[in-house]
Each structure stands twice: as structure tokens, then as C-alpha cells.
Amino acid sequence: MSGEIIKLAHGSGGRLSRRLIEGKLLRFFDSPLLAPLADSALLDIDGCQLAFTTDSYVVDPLFFPGGDIGKLAVFGTVNDLAVVGAVPAFISCSLIIEEGFPTEELDRILASMSQASKAADVEVVTGDTKVVPKGKADGLFINTAGVGAMAEWARTLCSTPAPGDAVVVSGSVGDHEAAVLAKREGLNLQSSIQSDCAPLTKVARAVLQNAERVSFMRDVTRGGLATILNEAVADWSLGVVLKEADVPVRAEVRSICELLGLDPLYMASEGRLVAVVDAPSAESVRKAVRKTAIGRRCSVVGTVTERYAGKVAAETPFATRRLLQMLSGEQLPRIC
């Protein structure tokens, strides 16, 4: 067989994605600002501390319960800024449109972007449009980049976890992926699940302002909680034990997962973050996040431990433990 090619699984956010980024991008772009592979790069321009990020959106279907590609493109980029402790300020909007795309749908998507940017308190200040021949793109792809100034409250962020630190999740996991899956052609699932797609600015602020020390914070997107936590522990000499029963999962999301043989811990969200905070602050962080509009199910779901260095373990309700690996490939439904 000829040379290696890119497969869909390279885009799943799991191990193959990481290999693509580390093996290819880092090889060609030699920047100490890129190397940490954080959600945003932290820049210092003449003493001005900024966060800068970019993300592309290729969701299928374009409209799903609780959101659409436009809303996702705004909030996704806003969230990448928020979780590094920045106040999102300006974003860009680049559209790659397939020939034949209905302008009525484009209007709906742009209106949704406009509404989302108001909700997240950011301004779309630059953009680009390209149209490609029919069949060369799937309807519409959107890229957004964003910048924000580092907030004063980002000072509690550090990169040194300690045994006993608490793992906090800001709400139920997996809503977004379940909503998109349920809408996909072929499943014919009747469900009331809505995507959790939302800006995390206030939630991130609540975490950072109420903890003494935040050693990790990320939005829970592709690959789900299990994969994101694996990324956290990869560089640590410590591990994480997750209490499965404490992870908030909506009943409908669990049902879809049971039906398709998927694990909610690997399901993507678009308006949730996971943070590792010092144990004494955990309760006040949880309370503060619960006061935000999208943080009502915020829960402490695990602890940092000296066991399982570099690994994430899940504890079942009957106190057995299993290893949670990074997502490998796409989550695919089982056949028997």
C-alpha cells in the first residue's frame, strides 16, 4: 500500500488526533507558545497579556436540537479563550460555502452567530468567505479565531497539581454529542435532548475566582471527559480517580448511550468544562459554578491521586475500578 493517509479517526479528538498534531504540526511549527497545545496560545505583546485561539466547525447536521453550526462556532472559540482565563473580546468569521447552499439557511446561521456573539459579549470584527464547487464541501464549514485579554482572575491557574486535588465538572456531560447523534440520519431516535452549546466565560471565571489553585481547566469537547482528563494526566506524575456515579449524565443521554453501546464519559459537550482545583476550594467552586445559568449540575467527580501515575481510573458504584483510556478512533455503534 502507498503512503499513509488521513482517516476520519484522526479528527476524533482522541489518540490519533494527538498523534497528528504532535507528529505533524509540532514538527513544522517550532514555537514555544504552540508547544503546550493549550486551548489558546498565551501572548505577550509589549506587556499586554492576550489569549489567541482558532477552531474550525464541520458539524453534521448543520442544525441540531439546541443549536447550529453558527452558534457552535462562536461559543467554541469563546470557550477556548475562557478556559485559559481570558475575557473573550473579538472573533473572526470565515465561511467555506458549498455551491448550491440555500441562502435562507445561511441567513439563519449568521443570525444565530450574531445572537451568540451578543450572548457571549464578543464582537465579530473580521472575516472571509469562499465558495467551493458542489461536492467539494459538505454544505458549510466555519472557522473562527478569537482574542481576549488575560483576566486578573487567571492568576490562580498553575500547572502543578497535588494529590487530593478535586476534579470538578461544570454540568452534565455528553448532551451535545447525543443531540447531534439523535438528529443524524438513520437513527430515527425521538428524544428531547438539546445540545449544551453555551459560552463558558462566567463558569470559568467562577472557578478561577473561587479556587486557591487551579491546576487544569479545559472545555469538555471531542473525546469527552475521559479523553480530556487523559490529556491532563499525560504530563503528570499523578493520576485521577473518577467516581462514575458522581458524573452528571442526563437520563436521555444515558439511554442513547446504552442503546448504541457508547460511553457517556467519551461523549462531547459544548458548554461544559472540567477543572482540577485544590481540595479545600472544591466546595466553594462548586457552589459558585452552580449559581451560573449553565452550571446548575456542577459536581465534584473525582480526585487526583498518587496511584495510577499518568492514568485515569473510573470507580464504579460497587467500588471496582477500571482504566479510562483516551478515545481511540470514532465511537462507533456496536453490532450485536
Next chain:
Amino acid sequence: MRFVDEYRRARPVKRLEREIRRAADRLGRKVRFMEICGGHTTAIHRFGIPSLLPDQIELLSGPGCPVCVTPTTYIDRALSLACDASCTLTTFGDLYRVPGSDGALEDASARGADVRVVYSPRDALKFALSDPQKVVTFLAVGFETTAPAVAATVLEASAQGIENFRIMSGHKTMPRALRALVEAPQVALDGFILPGHVSTIIGPEPYGFLPQEFGMACCVSGFEPTDILRSILALTLQVVKREFCVQNEYRRAVRKEGNAVAREQMSRVFEPCDSQWRGLGLIPNSGLDVKSEWRAYSVDPPDPTLPSEKHEDCRCEQLLRGLARPTDCPLFGTVCTPDSAVGPCMVSSEGSCAAFYKYGAGGIES
């Protein structure tokens, strides 16, 4: 969630754990039980069942995943079909990453072949209906659980006069494979956790030869922690009392007579044929071939006598016979991982190596 939560509560799990330990104390030796359904393998690891069991009871994984046992020749044939621009291949997701001798369907798709993952064979039929220029072939892989739905789809295609729909049958049946397994000279097993889903179709009766001829403890099991523990308890007690039978501990789904309607559909469309199993070789009458009257809806699968290609260090064959554990394989976790699977047991998410890798059954401390 109903039908799930009540089988996952800590208290009944702990009670069953204690009962199993009490029963195991009466064994006087070590016993080895094999689960033969990939769904059981996954559940056992997901819920950490092995750590609840006493030292006397060891669980092994058998050939229960339809993807695990699909030979490379079948994948190769599918890949050759995919080269034809007029062909749309439709498949269940699990088969998507299974390697043939030269790549997987996933690779063919990346190179431009029209390969679509479906959730039901009826979705494949819908593709055929909406795109008459294409020949839509469904890769029909699976045990008695999936075969009836495929049969029903063929009947529907015929009733609706849809001429551009085909299936390539790689279907296999379970009891014959179990016989081949226990007849092999080297098998060290005391009992079987029998598949739940397959049994909903065929009922418990076809496994009767296992206790009668081979003295095997047998129990049909569900997929929740208390289901599996209850089945392990049943098997242990059968060994203790030396009274072997096919017990049914999945009565909420498996009836004594199975599902006659599904079996009738299956036998209208399919007939038994010899079948090649990855890891187990050729097993007479263990496959399902499309009957001649439905040949218009069938693509001939590869000759079953052709052996399945394999890596010389791969231990899947011993694994499927219960003679090795994933961690005994020199390739496990190094050369062979879910991202670059060598053997069938790593490829399928329900394969025993994939489950070991994913859930750390080799020990999360290791």
C-alpha cells in the same frame, strides 16, 4: 433508567459477590468460565467484574464477537467490491476498521470508495431505493442476532422489487462453533456464560449438548453486572454439585422457545453452509448462505475453505480457544493497539484484547 439501574445497584452486587465467594469455597480447585459474547466481555471489564471474583474463578473470553471471527478473505472481498465506482458498500460500524490483508474499509473510504456506516440493514435498502444507479451491498456479518433482520430486509427488497440491493453473507451461527471449540484437543474450560442476544432468537435448547456430552456448566446471561454475577454464581454451583445443565438467568429477554418468527425469516432466506472463522478455521455448517431463490440479492462471499491471513506472533487463535489471555500475546499493547490493530480481538471494540486494553484488565497499576 429502567431496566438498567436496577441491575447496577451496589447492594445486590455485593450480595452476589459474597454468595459467589461462599460457593467458590466449596469448589476445592480453580475453575475457568468462558464468556463467548463480546457484549459480555465489554460489560465484564467495564464493570470491573474480575476484581469481585475469588481467586478460584477465572474468566476467559471466547469467540463471541462476529467481527472478531470474520476472516480477512471476507474483508478483502468487500474491499475489491468497493473499488467499483458503481458500488456503495454499507456496513455496521464495527466492521469499518477490521483489517483485511491489505487495509480496512476505513482505508478504502479514505481513498474515495463509497462506504457508509448504517445502523440497520433497512438503511442500506433505503440507500438502494434513493440511488437506483448504484448497487448497494450490505456487508451482512453477525450471529443469529442480526441474521433475521438481514433476512427480513432481503424479503422486503424482493417484495418492493428493489433490484440494486445485495447482501454479502458472512453470517455465522453460534452452537456449531461452540461444538468445534469444546471438541478441540486442548481446551481447559469448566463452563460457559452463554450469549444473551443470540439466545433471544434460538432459545437455550441448542446448547444442550454442552452439559450433556461435555459436562460443561452453562448459563444464558444478560449484560448488567448483577446478570453476569448471577450467571457466574449459577455456573459455580453447577460445578460444585456436578449437576450440569443450561440455566437461563436472562429470563426477562430469553424465552424457552426463543423467537420463532425471527427464525422463520432466517430459514426462508438462509441455509447452513461451511464457514471460515478467524482464529478457529473452517467449521462445517457454521455459516449461513443465501438460498438459491434469493441469489439475485446476494454477492458471493469468498470460498470458505480459504484460510484467514494472520500475523505469525498474533495469539488471537489461542485466545479464542481460551488458551491464552491478551497479556500473554507479545504484540499486545505494543505492536497491536486499537489504533493499529493486528488481530481480530483488538479490532472490534467488543473484542477481548480491545476490552483489556481499554479497561485495563491487565491491571490498572501496571
